[in-house]
Amino acid sequence: MNFLSSLDDSAAPSGAPTSLAFQAAEPGEGQRWSTWPATIPSERGPEPRPDWLVTSAAAIDTELGVVKTGKEANLHLIERAIPDAPTDVPGNRVLLAAKRYRTSEHSDFHRSTIYTEGRGLRRTRDVRAVAKGTSFGRAVARVQWAYAEFDALTRLTELGASVPYPVQVHETEVLMEFIGDGRVAAPRLAQQRADAATLRDLFQQVADFMRLLARAGLAHGDLSPYNLLVHQGRVVAIDLPQVVDLVSNPQGFDLLHRDCVNVCDWFTRQRLECDAEELFGELVGEVGF
DSSP, rough: OOOOOSSSSSOOTTTOOOOOOOOOEEEEETTTEEEEESGGGBOOOOSSSTTOOOTTTOEEEEEEEEEOOOOEEEEEEEEEEEESSSSSSSTTTTEEEEEEEEEETTTOOOOOOOOOTTTOOSSHHHHHHHHOOOOHHHHHHHHHHHHHHHHHHHHHHHHTSSSOOOEEEEETEEEEEEETTTTTTOGGGGGOOOOHHHHHHHHHHHHHHHHHHHTTTOOOOSTTTTTTEEEETTTEEOTTTTEEEEOOOTTTTHHHHEEEEEHHHHHTTTTTTOOOHHHHHHHHHHOOO
């Protein structure tokens, strides 16, 4: 029998005694204790944290299935909940998306090095291993991409961008806000069939997102209608580990231009007038150096 405190470790004042709510439930098949207590502050989402976030050490994570599979990572749906606690109270239960980068035994992991120019690894050994593509280097790369995605989500959340809230990162897993209704993920922009007025609104949201990044000296780097979700009329950007710094990355502006082309090509096919060169020129003018 495990006894865990249901009180978030950040909730009690420093030095104050912690009141314990003993939890006798044990995780079953497809479950684990919440990994929140195992993370350090830098591996947790930015403050102020949303009220729906479950931070109790007594919470249990339950696997609900795979939302999406990919060559580099799979997206899983999990429920984080405090057993026997009222489910209608914020902070007791939440659905989360768990993006898990494939482990070292999978050899199909690949991310172009154009995204990592201007970035650095702290340890020389890691740099050499990643460059050589050794099994250790591939494992390092997976962790690196997970933390890169978490860092990008954190920074964009702080900027006010429309992205999933980053809950936490641990090794090769990024936990984030699940965007959808019930257990059904929100559809991608590519799946939308909308009238002209709705398309204009969607395009404006995408352009505003790109403009916000440009003002911060950033570009998504791989933007397309397949990594933009539409949830209740709101566009939400996903798949963000490759976010590039337009100043430090020599390919940055080429990637920004490609983002503009990808976005405008899709809207043009939907019969909404969109000029990629005009959008690119506007965003370049917004770039903060």
